[in-house]
Amino acid sequence: MREIKYERLGEAIYEEQLDNGLTVFVVPKFDFRQTYASFTTKYGSIDSEFVLPSKGERIRVPDGIAHFLEHKMFEEEHGDVFMDFAKLGAQANAFTTFDTTTYLFSSTNHELENLGILVDFVQRPYFTDANVEKEKGIIGQEIKMYEDNPNWRVYFGLLKALYGKFPVAIDIAGTVESIAKITKEDLYDCYNTFYHPSNMVLFVIGPVDPATVMSFVQENQAKKSYQGQPPVARFLPQLPAHPDQRKVEAHLSLSQPRILFGFKETLITPDADIRHRHEAAMEIWMDGILGKGSDLYYSLIDEGLTDMGFGSDYELTSWYGHSMIGGNSDKPMELAERVKSALFEAARIGMPEVDFVRTKKKAIGRFMALLDSPQGIANVYTSQKLRGIDLFTYLSVLEETTLDDVNRAIKMHVKDDQFAMSVVWPLSDAGAAEVGEGIAEKGQDGTN
Amino acid sequence: MQDQWETHSKGAVHVHILPTSKYKMTTVFGTLERKLNRDLITSVSILPQVLQRGTMRHPSPERLVRGFDELYGASMSARSGKHGDVQTVEFVMQLPSEKFLSGSSGLFGQAIKLYSQVMLEPYLEDGCFSEHAVQIEKKLHRQRIENIVNDKIAYASERCVEIMCGDEPYGIPRLGYAEDIDGITPQSLYRAYQSLLEKSPLHLYIVGLVDVDSVLAEVFSAFAKIALREDSQESLAYRGNLSTPVVPDKVKMVEEAFDVNQGKLNMGLRSQISYKDDEYPALIVYNGILGGFPHSKLFTNVREKASLAYYASSRLDGLKGLLFIQSGIQVADYQKAKDIIEKQLESIKKREISDDELSFTKTGLINQYLQSDDQPLTGAMMQMYARFSGRERQVSELIEQVKSISKEDIGQVADRVYLDTVYFLRDKGL
Numbered sequence: 016m017r018e019i020k021y022e023r024l025g026e027a028i029y030e031e032q033l034d035n036g037l038t039v040f041v042v043p044k045f046d047f048r049q050t051y052a053s054f055t056t057k058y059g060s061i062d063s064e065f066v067l068p069s070k071g072e073r074i075r076v077p078d079g080i081a082h083f084l085e086h087k088m089f090e091e092e093h094g095d096v097f098m099d100f101a102k103l104g105a106q107a108n109a110f111t112t113f114d115t116t117t118y119l120f121s122s123t124n125h126e127l128e129n130l131g132i133l134v135d136f137v138q139r140p141y142f143t144d145a146n147v148e149k150e151k152g153i154i155g156q157e158i159k160m161y162e163d164n165p166n167w168r169v170y171f172g173l174l175k176a177l178y179g180k181f182p183v184a185i186d187i188a189g190t191v192e193s194i195a196k197i198t199k200e201d202l203y204d205c206y207n208t209f210y211h212p213s214n215m216v217l218f219v220i221g222p223v224d225p226a227t228v229m230s231f232v233q234e235n236q237a238k239k240s241y242q243g244q245p246p247v248a249r250f251l252p253q254l255p256a257h258p259d260q261r262k263v264e265a266h267l268s269l270s271q272p273r274i275l276f277g278f279k280e281t282l283i284t285p286d287a288d289i290r291h292r293h294e295a296a297m298e299i300w301m302d303g304i305l306g307k308g309s310d311l312y313y314s315l316i317d318e319g320l321t322d323m324g325f326g327s328d329y330e331l332t333s334w335y336g337h338s339m340i341g342g343n344s345d346k347p348m349e350l351a352e353r354v355k356s357a358l359f360e361a362a363r364i365g366m367p368e369v370d371f372v373r374t375k376k377k378a379i380g381r382f383m384a385l386l387d388s389p390q391g392i393a394n395v396y397t398s399q400k401l402r403g404i405d406l407f408t409y410l411s412v413l414e415e416t417t418l419d420d421v422n423r424a425i426k427m428h429v430k431d432d433q434f435a436m437s438v439v440w441p442l443s444d445a446g447a448a449e450v451g452e453g454i455a456e457k458g459q460d461g462t463n
Numbered sequence: 464m465q466d467q468w469e470t471h472s473k474g475a476v477h478v479h480i481l482p483t484s485k486y487k488m489t490t491v492f493g494t495l496e497r498k499l500n501r502d503l504i505t506s507v508s509i510l511p512q513v514l515q516r517g518t519m520r521h522p523s524p525e526r527l528v529r530g531f532d533e534l535y536g537a538s539m540s541a542r543s544g545k546h547g548d549v550q551t552v553e554f555v556m557q558l559p560s561e562k563f564l565s566g567s568s569g570l571f572g573q574a575i576k577l578y579s580q581v582m583l584e585p586y587l588e589d590g591c592f593s594e595h596a597v598q599i600e601k602k603l604h605r606q607r608i609e610n611i612v613n614d615k616i617a618y619a620s621e622r623c624v625e626i627m628c629g630d631e632p633y634g635i636p637r638l639g640y641a642e643d644i645d646g647i648t649p650q651s652l653y654r655a656y657q658s659l660l661e662k663s664p665l666h667l668y669i670v671g672l673v674d675v676d677s678v679l680a681e682v683f684s685a686f687a688k689i690a691l692r693e694d695s696q697e698s699l700a701y702r703g704n705l706s707t708p709v710v711p712d713k714v715k716m717v718e719e720a721f722d723v724n725q726g727k728l729n730m731g732l733r734s735q736i737s738y739k740d741d742e743y744p745a746l747i748v749y750n751g752i753l754g755g756f757p758h759s760k761l762f763t764n765v766r767e768k769a770s771l772a773y774y775a776s777s778r779l780d781g782l783k784g785l786l787f788i789q790s791g792i793q794v795a796d797y798q799k800a801k802d803i804i805e806k807q808l809e810s811i812k813k814r815e816i817s818d819d820e821l822s823f824t825k826t827g828l829i830n831q832y833l834q835s836d837d838q839p840l841t842g843a844m845m846q847m848y849a850r851f852s853g854r855e856r857q858v859s860e861l862i863e864q865v866k867s868i869s870k871e872d873i874g875q876v877a878d879r880v881y882l883d884t885v886y887f888l889r890d891k892g893l
Binding site: 047098105122154156165273306310313373378389 | 483484485486487488512523524525528529532533535536537538557558559560563564599602603606607609610612613614615616721722723724725756757758766767770771772773774791792793819822823826827829830831833834836837839
């Protein structure tokens, strides 16, 4: 068991890789009541083409299958795993991203027993034709819920514009049509490929003793016979050099248009250290130029171009990256133009030093805030670790970031040929129509 | 729970401090409170937005933000809240503890000073809010109200409350009314502000690694204006905190059509029991059995067994004793889903509660209570509820009470739960 201490933060992390390849992290937080544990496989919505380790055969699976599999893992031969957690008072959940699937629980009691349930259910698939069919109705409603959600629609619209057919633009849950094709055999293929311990990370944080957790997991894993498995061969198409479309539009029942725009990142590198530094520089300038304390933010609001929900975000991995900027706007095109020209200006003249100093301090404060959330630490640490980055070093990375780094990052990122936008417009007759207002007599239609 | 809250009052300022080394951030939460009032709701809900547009020392919104940014990104935001029949104006600030940052001593003192200025020394022109600021915030507020419809889940839940409690104070929407906005002037808003500051006590909650004595000195000095006047506010706790009518004579059924892919079925119920009542713990367990968890009747029957929905749950507004059920379904499944939900309500009434349902719900609730100890502001919420309901409760006491609830206790709650409103947001059809 390896111990890494971060003296200034008052945090420590314990790490061990087990014989079967599973990596386990433990962060003790003795002041906290809850234990939060997550079990993550490096497998998400983009992994639709890969080699089956058992047969050496290359296959393609339907869109949305990683998320479908996540739902189906909770069903066991003896019933619903939610009930096993409920019995011990734990709250369980799961989520799927582009490149990960995570199962988790939080509890204030019986942490080792809950940990056992978590690890065991994820390592014990049980799919039947009937339970696969049943799930299609539930996920179908999940997809429809997202279809009505303007934030989700404008977000995926921008991904579509930036990436076209590149898998990041595929909806994580798939479509009603794509999930209709999923069979239990497909689920087993995906499961057997990606849920090998060597492709997974277990993270435990809370008032726990690291050595006890490690030996518990070790013992649990020793009882299961896993054969060694080489890293999964996945096939991702080439990342397109430029956005697929300048603009993607949709119409929805809305009171005001909503826009997101951004730039595709050109700094795509396997070097995690370079990426970590670039992320820090990006965070600082995006906040300095677009954040609430910038000259731009309140001008946009006062000119009637947007509201206080206007914001920006940045994501960078070894194989794709992009910024996203926007919010509600009566004049979305004008908003995009205004912001774009401010960004080109910043790329030309650089960021004022006073803004740099201010937003760097702010980024440090924001990082500290993350450390008060066990769930936040677990989620961000795991996703960064799988991308080769140690979250706890972010404080030093931020402190080492210079104004030059920041100005270089702006120049590198803000390029007109990497720009795209997504707009969701209100439907012309989006208002509510009164369908019927009836009153049922008591006793007929009520519960009483 | 070894950390203990301590309260110190001076005039109308009540400071509640929880000194703890648990968090790296210090959290400050302040509230000004008044009874919900139809005529003032809209003004009071614009107020926090206008106050964030600058102080005399930082006379524009971006300068104010920069002032906080300089303090290691202290974040400050103000909003209006609605808790039962009380309207609040809430100010939340978070900043890193000085212990973790070299060269940051005096950080808290500077931050609380700036925080107090937002509340007490807003930017004024000729003794009144600026015309410019008020005009912009009026427009933004109108849009904020109109945009509620963009999130259909939130909209359906608001509509359900509005239809159910239309004539009661609780039926007043948190953000107020779009039609009131035109009538608001800088002068009328300033009067609303002054009256709030003169009549409402200030409750200030501070959680983090702080030195109580120096914090108290800094707070009372920063808020001297309020600390120097008497706290003359009458109790906010309503005698009958309950909704009226207690027993609806008819079930209100409303359908509205939008261009949507999914229908939202929301139901509102009245329980006759609220936070101040002895039966309240039984009501909490009732809600847990019905729809508070993945093992609850709604999730199990609407989602897992019938595959009709992705979400199906219930929530409890404890101060009002109201229950709200929500689910997203196919429009064509409306009757089926409604029947299943009503069957669940009936089954609890018939005491059809399994041992597992009861014990899972209790264990789940206890876990939630214990876990809430990891949120800095849980204690603040408990104290707010005590003020608004007239009954003080402790988490530890609630846990014991929940443990003792029997199936019969829950059945007796069910006997007093009445369906009041069914709201269905659907598509426009062909």
